[in-house]
Amino acid sequence: MSYPDAYEEFKLLNIQDMKERKRRLKLPVPKHDIQISLWRTLKSFVGKDLTKVAIPVHFNEPLTFLQRLSEDLEYSDLLDKASDESITADMRLMYLTVFSAIPYACVSRRYSKPFNPMLAETYELVREDKGYACIAEQVSHHPPITCLHAEHERWTFWQEYKMESKFRPTYFKVVPTGSVHFKVRHTNEHFSWVKPTTTIHNIILGQLWNDQEGTVTITNHATGQKACLFFQPYKTTKHYTKIKGEVYDIDGNVVIQIKGDWTSHFQYKHVDSETWTDVWTLETDILEEKKKYWGFSPFSLQLNEPLEGIAPTDSRLRPDQRELEHGRVEEAAEEKLRLEELQRGRRKANKNANPQKHGKQKKQKKVIEKSVDKNHASSDESDVFEDALEHSGLEVISPRWFSEYTDPDTQETYHTYHGGYWESKLAEDFSTSPNIF
Numbered sequence: 155m156s157y158p159d160a161y162e163e164f165k166l167l168n169i170q171d172m173k174e175r176k177r178r179l180k181l182p183v184p185k186h187d188i189q190i191s192l193w194r195t196l197k198s199f200v201g202k203d204l205t206k207v208a209i210p211v212h213f214n215e216p217l218t219f220l221q222r223l224s225e226d227l228e229y230s231d232l233l234d235k236a237s238d239e240s241i242t243a244d245m246r247l248m249y250l251t252v253f254s255a256i257p258y259a260c261v262s263r264r265y266s267k268p269f270n271p272m273l274a275e276t277y278e279l280v281r282e283d284k285g286y287a288c289i290a291e292q293v294s295h296h297p298p299i300t301c302l303h304a305e306h307e308r309w310t311f312w313q314e315y316k317m318e319s320k321f322r323p324t325y326f327k328v329v330p331t332g333s334v335h336f337k338v339r340h341t342n343e344h345f346s347w348v349k350p351t352t353t354i355h356n357i358i359l360g361q362l363w364n365d366q367e368g369t370v371t372i373t374n375h376a377t378g379q380k381a382c383l384f385f386q387p388y389k390t391t392k393h394y395t396k397i398k399g400e401v402y403d404i405d406g407n408v409v410i411q412i413k414g415d416w417t418s419h420f421q422y423k424h425v426d427s428e429t430w431t432d433v434w435t436l437e438t439d440i441l442e443e444k445k446k447y448w449g450f451s452p453f454s455l456q457l458n459e460p461l462e463g464i465a466p467t468d469s470r471l472r473p474d475q476r477e478l479e480h481g482r483v484e485e486a487a488e489e490k491l492r493l494e495e496l497q498r499g500r501r502k503a504n505k506n507a508n509p510q511k512h513g514k515q516k517k518q519k520k521v522i523e524k525s526v527d528k529n530h531a532s533s534d535e536s537d538v539f540e541d542a543l544e545h546s547g548l549e550v551i552s553p554r555w556f557s558e559y560t561d562p563d564t565q566e567t568y569h570t571y572h573g574g575y576w577e578s579k580l581a582e583d584f585s586t587s588p589n590i591f
Contacts, residue, residue: 160303166561179455181479183480184446211490215450215491217469220302224457225261226334229260230257232253232434235249237338238308243343248412248433251401252420252422254372259436273293274467275292285307286311288302299569303570307339308340313332313335317332319573327354332348333346335561347370347371370383385397394443397413400412447567458479482577503550556589
């Protein structure tokens with residue numbers, strides 16, 4: 155489906171008439187407290203692509219990356235303001251510029267790793283209190299590519315997240331290569347930007363901390379007008395959380411200045427004014443014992459709350475993640491291993507789905523079995539894989555709700571939502587969704 159069709163489907167939800175749902179205020183149990191040798195675990199990963207490494211469950215938080223990406227919408231009220239019909243184009247860019255930096259404040263002190271989504275894993279987020287509905291899907295496992303699409307009565311927000319990474323003994327660097335998009339419904343203005351580089355320091359020894367670097371440029375593709383946000387890493391300044399930004403007119407002249415701290419607050423002022431105005435401040439109404447719950451904000455700890463009527467591929471149904479949320483770490487580790495082996499088997503099945511290209515179908519089982527190194531796998535691990543293989547049935551898994559699309563404004567090809575998820579939800583029919591767990 156194209157952009158207008160996705161909005162028509164969204165309207166079928168009648169989100170404005172939904173009764174506001176009561177959401178949880180804490181997790182079932184506090185974070186587990188397990189002592190583990192970080193160096194012993196990580197030293198063998200140095201120089202490797204961490205997206206292809208099986209990380210022990212002790213380093214996970216009970217959210218998948220699909221849910222982590224949904225946290226970008228925690229302060230969606232800024233998108234509401236950016237789509238207000240009464241504001242100027244300059245102010246619209248100002249709100250979007252601030253919005254682009256906020257996700258780093260929300261997760262700035264969380265260093266546990268989200269679970270890697272399975273191929274075709276999904277996550278839905280309907281916030282009737284905020285007026286939007288969001289669907290995310292993992293469209294590629296290697297390399298990992300995560301897509302998200304959210305609809306509101308006044309705006310559409312979507313992104314394809316993919317990245318390059320570098321792991322060294324003292325740091326882990328993430329360089330996003332996918333783009334983020336926002337469209338205002340009443341003006342049809344399309345904006346896009348690419349996220350900054352994030353570096354997590356002291357991976358092996360010392361206190362973990364992170365910084366961002368690079369210039370984020372937000373472009374209005376309808377007018378050519380731009381805004382920039384300048385992230386400075388610690389290597390250039392000790393005040394690395396301080397940040398400045400500028401909004402330009404179509405001739406490149408600065409019309410609005412932005413300043414703040416990407417961990418806590420932002421202000422702006424027009425160039426012909428001396429008065430700075432607050433535009434955003436990090437909410438301090440959080441759990442007193444926040445650290446016991448992985449550092450989650452109230453918004454974050456609600457993301458994995460059990461919900462009925464969701465697709466069988468939804469992250470809330472992941473058994474390893476659910477076990478971890480309830481503090482059952484050993485069970486979580488067993489389920490994580492089972493799912494990883496199942497993912498490997500399916501990946502081989504997908505690769506060998508074309509018999510003319512890869513040989514006869516009856517040979518696929520032998521090909522898939524080679525995905526496990528029998529010299530390094532215990533008998534228990536082999537049994538887990540055999541069970542996963544038996545239940546997979548060599549099913550070829552592919553993304554269900556997103557497909558590739560070439561953006562006419564940016565000429566970029568990326569995966570975008572083609573519709574159908576909310577119709578399936580309303581019909582209570584997810585029969586076309588695979589059984590990935």
